[in-house]
Amino acid sequence: MSIGAVLDEAWTLYTKFFTRFFVLALIVFAIVNFVFALFWLALDERASGGVFLGVLALATAIIGQFWLQGAVVFAVEDARDGVFDASTREIFGRVMPLLGTLVVAGLLAGLGVGVGLFLLIVPGLFLLTIWSMVAPVIVLERSDVLGAFGRSRALVRGSGLRVFGLILVTIVLTTIAGNILRAVFSFLPLFLEISVGSTVASAVVAPFSAIALTVAYFMLREREEPVPEDVTAAAIQAEPAVVDGAEVAEPPAEAGEAEPAPDTEYVCPRCGATVAREATACPHCGQDFDLGGDEEPKGS
Structure with a gap:
């Protein structure tokens, strides 16, 4: 697996099926940012119910993040053959049974990485790298929470620096692109800036990171899967016979x-x-x- 190969395939999928990925992200972020906009509006006007809206906004953001991540994993699996067959409803429906596992695993990973970054930084970056494949493992291999952490580490083993480099590159690219897009909507009132501007900006940039990590997962998995013996034997048997130098x-x-x-x-x-x-x-x-x-x- 090379960073260039992952980014190349991720960019190809992102641009070829941009509308499909954009719609997936737009649905999630429209809900998440609408609740956040209500929360900030309540704080700005010192209205009652601010605490409730704050808790609701946090819960919505957490669930939405992992719902979208799981949806993008399924979408990449579907689109890697060059055809995006599944509908948006089918993709979100496939994620629903796994949403609880994704949320629990994501919260545990976020807690571990956060503590590591707060204490010594390096341990946090290490955990961020070895747990980067947790979501694809849960979605595509139907792993439980604890099994997903071990499986992710096994996949990344031997490619840690490349995976970390990929994460770093995608974070930098999406952060820059996201800030530029949000600045375009900065003239709007606060409520619209969050509910419209942030939604559009996030829907444009967020899928790319998830696509890149999912593509990396497939490449790491393909690396560890040897060619089956029966395929090799069949290839040998298929070679033509040669008699007197002629096939x-x-x-x-x-x-x-x-x-x-x-x-x-x-x-x-x-x-x-x-x-x-x-x-x-x-x-x-x-x-x-x-x-x-x-x-x-x-x-x-």
């Missing part, structure tokens, strides 16, 4: 094992193929038969 078609049965029907078939002395008794030449290698020579019919 010939494989006989219908292995030479030496063919049992021709009595008085009806020959075995070609050149390639071992079983041919009809009335044939004057082997259809597989072109050997001419001298019916008066050494090629005697088997079973006669």
Whole structure:
């Protein structure tokens, strides 16, 4: 897995299916930012119910974040073959049974990374890297919370610096792009700036990070999966036979094992193929038969 390869595929998916990813994110952020806008409006006007709206806004943001993350994972899985088949409703519906697991795992990961960053920074960055595949593991491998952390670490092992570099690059790119887009809507009143401006900006930039991490997951998983032995054996068996420097078609049965029907078939002395008794030449290698020579019919 290389950072360049991941970003290249992620950008291809993002641009090719931009509208689909944008709609997924827009639905989530429209709800999240509307609640946040109500909360900030209540604080600004010192209205009652501010505490309730604050708790509701926090809960909505947490659930929305992981709901969108799971939806993007499913979307990337669907779109990697070049066709985005699933509808928006189908994608969100597939995430619903896994939402609780995603939220719990996300909160635990966020707590661990936050504490690590607050204490020594480096441990937080380390945890951020080895737990970066938790969401794809839960969504695509149906793992439980604890199993997802172990599986994520196993996937990242040996590619930690590249995964960390990928996370760093996507954070920088999306932060810059997001701030530029939000600045475009800064002239709006506070309520509209949050509910409209932040929603559009987040819907544009947020999917890219999730797409990149999901693509990285697929590449890491492909790296650890060896080519099955039966595929290798089939490839070997499919190689054409060579007789006198020329490729010939494989006989219908292995030479030496063919049992021709009595008085009806020959075995070609050149390639071992079983041919009809009335044939004057082997259809597989072109050997001419001298019916008066050494090629005697088997079973006669």
